[in-house]
């Protein structure tokens with residue numbers, strides 16, 4: 001939804017980054033649809049060509065995971081931040097310079113930083129430069145692919161707070177990809193849980209964290225350490241992620257699910273609404289007992 005932060009969580013290799021890269025048109029989907037609200041309702045994005053595709057690219061920008069690799073080390077910061085303006089606008093050199101100065105100030109850097117090179121900045125400052133570059137052409141939607149995972153914890157908080165502040169001021173919409181559930185709890189309005197390329201549960205942040213329903217979500221959240229739970233038995237997700245090139249039949253989580261029945265092996269569960277959450281699970285849809293076994297099966 002416009003103006004919200006939706007987070008995607010899931011194990012490494014489940015497809016979170018691929019989803020983000022497809023939304024930013026960096027990877028092509030092999031199947032399915034990609035739709036975006038251009039102001040006149042949803043419109044397919046996959047077949048956009050030429051000018052229309054450039055218009056979409058301008059609206060959707062990306063902040064990458066590694067601020068060390070995503071900035072050209074041979075370019076000064078001013079040129080890095082101005083590059084999207086060169087690609088997407090007809091601004092003059094002077095207009096671009098004024099805009100670069102304003103963007104650097106917006107992300108907490110000084111306008112004179114435009115003359116320095118990326119290696120002269122700390123990790124957190126580099127990620128601020130990435131944010132300034134992503135904002136250069138007034139995007140509406142930002143794909144943030146683990147934007148703080150390469151940073152120290154104290155710097156993570158600074159960068160996240162800048163992102164939240166910019167979202168409020170500029171009305172931005174974020175897709176926030178992360179495997180850090182504490183960070184997701186801090187920034188997200190809604191959370192989607194991805195397993196092997198499919199969203200298996202989606203809900204408002206509080207519903208998802210307080211009342212997780214899909215067995216996979218419950219196991220993921222059970223693995224979060226907390227100060228008060230010392231000595232509490234955990235229920236980690238058992239086994240390995242299956243090969244996505246040859247996914248299991250039916251519900252792809254069935255080889256690791258303590259509640260799996262024959263139906264799970266043959267039929268892929270549809271997404272159903274259960275209370276505040278939308279969940280893709282036969283057990284939830286059909287009301288199977290799913291409380292006692294979760295710890296018994298794994299402990």
Ligand code: SF4
Pocket residue numbers: 214215216251252253254257258259260261264269280281282283284
């Ligand atoms: Fe487990 Fe079956 Fe639900 Fe899949 S559909 S999560 S295997 S109970």
